[in-house]
Amino acid sequence: MMADDDNRTVEPLLSIADVPEDFPLVVESGASPGNTRSGSSLMQGTFNLINIFMGLGLLSMPYAMRLSGWLGILALAALTCLFCLSGKLIVHAFDKMPLHRPHTYPALGQLALGRAGQYLVATFALSEFFGGGCMMLIIMWRIVMDTLPDQGIRGISSFHVGVGSTSILILPMLFIQSFKRLSWLNMIGFISTMVVTATIIVLVAVDPFRHYMPIQPPPAHISADWNIIQACGIFAVSVSGHSSLPVLRNSMARPQDFDTVLNISFSLMLGVYGAVAALGYYYFGSSAHTLVTTDLARNSPFTGHYLLLPGLTVDKLVSLSILLNAYSTYPSLVLVMQDMIVSVLPGGGAGSAWCHPRKPVALAIRLSIFAVGGLTAYAAFAVLGNVMSLVGGMCSMCCSLLLPSLFYLILYKQDLSLLKKCGVVVLLLCGVALLVLIVVQNIQDLFAPTQVSTAGTSTAMSLAAIGQRW
Numbered sequence: 001m002m003a004d005d006d007n008r009t010v011e012p013l014l015s016i017a018d019v020p021e022d023f024p025l026v027v028e029s030g031a032s033p034g035n036t037r038s039g040s041s042l043m044q045g046t047f048n049l050i051n052i053f054m055g056l057g058l059l060s061m062p063y064a065m066r067l068s069g070w071l072g073i074l075a076l077a078a079l080t081c082l083f084c085l086s087g088k089l090i091v092h093a094f095d096k097m098p099l100h101r102p103h104t105y106p107a108l109g110q111l112a113l114g115r116a117g118q119y120l121v122a123t124f125a126l127s128e129f130f131g132g133g134c135m136m137l138i139i140m141w142r143i144v145m146d147t148l149p150d151q152g153i154r155g156i157s158s159f160h161v162g163v164g165s166t167s168i169l170i171l172p173m174l175f176i177q178s179f180k181r182l183s184w185l186n187m188i189g190f191i192s193t194m195v196v197t198a199t200i201i202v203l204v205a206v207d208p209f210r211h212y213m214p215i216q217p218p219p220a221h222i223s224a225d226w227n228i229i230q231a232c233g234i235f236a237v238s239v240s241g242h243s244s245l246p247v248l249r250n251s252m253a254r255p256q257d258f259d260t261v262l263n264i265s266f267s268l269m270l271g272v273y274g275a276v277a278a279l280g281y282y283y284f285g286s287s288a289h290t291l292v293t294t295d296l297a298r299n300s301p302f303t304g305h306y307l308l309l310p311g312l313t314v315d316k317l318v319s320l321s322i323l324l325n326a327y328s329t330y331p332s333l334v335l336v337m338q339d340m341i342v343s344v345l346p347g348g349g350a351g352s353a354w355c356h357p358r359k360p361v362a363l364a365i366r367l368s369i370f371a372v373g374g375l376t377a378y379a380a381f382a383v384l385g386n387v388m389s390l391v392g393g394m395c396s397m398c399c400s401l402l403l404p405s406l407f408y409l410i411l412y413k414q415d416l417s418l419l420k421k422c423g424v425v426v427l428l429l430c431g432v433a434l435l436v437l438i439v440v441q442n443i444q445d446l447f448a449p450t451q452v453s454t455a456g457t458s459t460a461m462s463l464a465a466i467g468q469r470w
Contacts, residue, residue, distance in 0.1 A: 039253035042261060047190050049248055049265040051329055052336075054193050054272070055132075057238025059322070061273055062280030062288040062295070068231035071224040073278055076235045077270060082430060083239045084266035086401050089408040089424075090245050091258055096411040104343040105246045105399075112407040121403060122344045125243035126337060128395035130373060133333050136326040137377040140166045143323045147316075159381075166327075167374065173331040174366045177359070188328045192321035197272050199318055200292070203300055204279045212301040219285030229437060236434050239269060240400035247336050293318050338365045397438060401431035 040048065065072045093112075094103050101107055105125060109117030144162035152158045210218040249258040281288060284295045296302055297315035306312055342365070405428040409421065416424070 040248075040251050041253060042257050042264075045248060045252050045258070045261045046264050046268075048251075048332065049244075049261060050193070050268060051190055051325075052244050052248075052332055053239065053241045053265070054269060055238075055325070055329070057234065058193060058196055058273065058276055059291045059293060059318075060234055060238070061277035062284055062292050063290050064231040064234040065277045065281035066284075066286055066288040067225065067234075068228035069222040069224040070281075071228060072231050072235075072281075073274060075228060075232050076273060076277060079232060079235045080239050080266055080270040080273070082427060083236070083242075083400060084262055086404040086427065086431075087242055087245055087262050087266070088259060089404045089427075090242055091249060091262070093404070093408045093411050094246070094249075102343060103246060103250060104340070105243055106340065106344050108246070108407055109403070112410045117407075118344065121243075121399070122340060124395045124398045124403070126340055128241075128243055128399055129333050129337050129340075130369070130376075131395070133330060133337070133369070133373045134377040134380065136330050136333070137166070137374060138381055140323055140326050141377075141381070143319050146319065163374075163378065169327065170330060170370065173327075174334060174370055175363065176331060177335070177362060188324055192325040192328070193272065195321040196292075196318055197276055199296065199314060200276050200279045200283075203296070203302070204283055207283075207301050210283060213283075213299055214303055215287070215299050219287040221281065221285050230441065233434065233437050233441060235273075236401075237396055237438070238273065239266070240396040242400040242404060243340075244332075244336050247339055293322075334366050334369050337369050338362060341365060341369075394435060394439060397431055397435040402428065402435065405431060 061076075064076075068075060090105070090108070093108055097103055097108065097111055101111075106118045106122040109119075109121035111117070113120065141159065141162040144165060145158045148158040148161055150158065153161055156164075207213070245258075245262075248261075249255050252258060252261070276292070280292050280295075284292070284299065287295070287299065289295050293315045296318060297313065300314070302314035304313070342362075405424055409416075409424045409428065413421070
């Protein structure tokens with residue numbers, strides 16, 4: 001009986017067989033077509049999407065507003081709408097795919113640009129998520145290290161304690177093989193995001209006139225600044241992560257509802273990002289640091305005040321929330337990478353043996369991703385900087401804005417009116433501009449590391465990419 005269980009196949013998260021439009025896309029392992037499971041509901045799909053997209057970019061929102069001034073709120077709203085639109089372009093591009101072909105992002109690239117398009121998408125997407133996973137591991141290690149004595153525990157350094165403890169906690173999560181079963185974990189990540197947001201709201205409610213800031217007088221504000229271009233880079237990376245959308249769509253019970261999931265998710269992200277950006281900038285103004293946790297620890301009414309437990313300050317509570325967010329997101333990223341790897345393997349199309357890998361094979365892929373990612377993060381622990389941000393920024397912009405617009409334009413060029421074609425071209429040009437911005441900023445930082453403003457922006461953009469991309 002145990003052997004039979006091990007030979008059952010893993011339900012596909014990416015592939016779609018030749019089925020009617022209303023046929024459930026996710027089938028329980030070993031189930032017959034007439035005995036299907038529900039898949040992710042609309043609410044579960046929303047939680048999954050938000051948890052993958054919303055990373056530490058939330059903590060950089062006040063800093064982005066410091067760069068842009070109050071005009072940054074409009075820039076954030078505009079970019080969120082653009083990236084929501086590009087997400088819908090990916091979804092609607094799949095309507096052009098034959099039913100017998102796997103509905104994956106690499107397969108969409110192959111349909112639009114041939115074999116080169118398939119490997120182009122796979123390379124950018126895997127680099128994006130693999131890098132994001134590595135950075136999540138490093139952030140978790142650093143947060144755990146901050147809670148430990150400098151000398152470590154019983155002769156073991158705090159670094160190795162952090163690596164070992166987080167690895168032990170992550171390993172059981174890698175045995176979960178579907179987004180539906182990860183929904184409870186993604187709920188934890190969503191709650192963690194809400195903790196950060198609530199902290200900023202409570203801060204302004206407790207001290208609306210900034211009388212209790214330790215550093216007086218309160219910092220000033222500006223209406224607009226030329227650095228808004230840099231702020232747009234932070235906003236853009238914070239709402240990118242579109243490589244995961246095909247996986248999330250195909251894991252739903254009703255994929256046709258995914259447009260609704262996008263609308264709800266991006267609306268909630270805009271509300272949360274906008275609240276933290278506006279309130280954080282109102283309170284900290286021109287003194288806002290790259291991460292708002294620094295401001296909470298140094299220059300807020302919460303500075304030096306403990307909560308329910310001795311040593312537990314507000315900034316440490318926020319750091320704990322970040323740890324939970326990364327911990328809850330990492331297994332989802334591994335699932336996405338697993339299916340992307342399977343989809344580009346030789347013979348990995350629909351109907352092949354690779355299309356429905358056996359449970360031990362799928363588990364081996366996930367454990368290999370974790371092992372290689374852990375070794376990479378271990379080697380890169382001390383150099384979390386501009387090289388990762390440069391490559392990650394390029395991958396994020398290509399996967400989330402450039403490629404969706406390009407594929408949609410190619411596949412629908414015969415169906416679109418001139419006005420719609422112009423609109424997609426404008427979206428494509430916006431993606432090119434953002435890509436150039438990120439590359440130029442990080443190259444400048446690499447060759448001029450002493451320039452504070454540029455370095456700060458690159459660090460913020462690098463951190464903003466954690467959780468859904470790097």
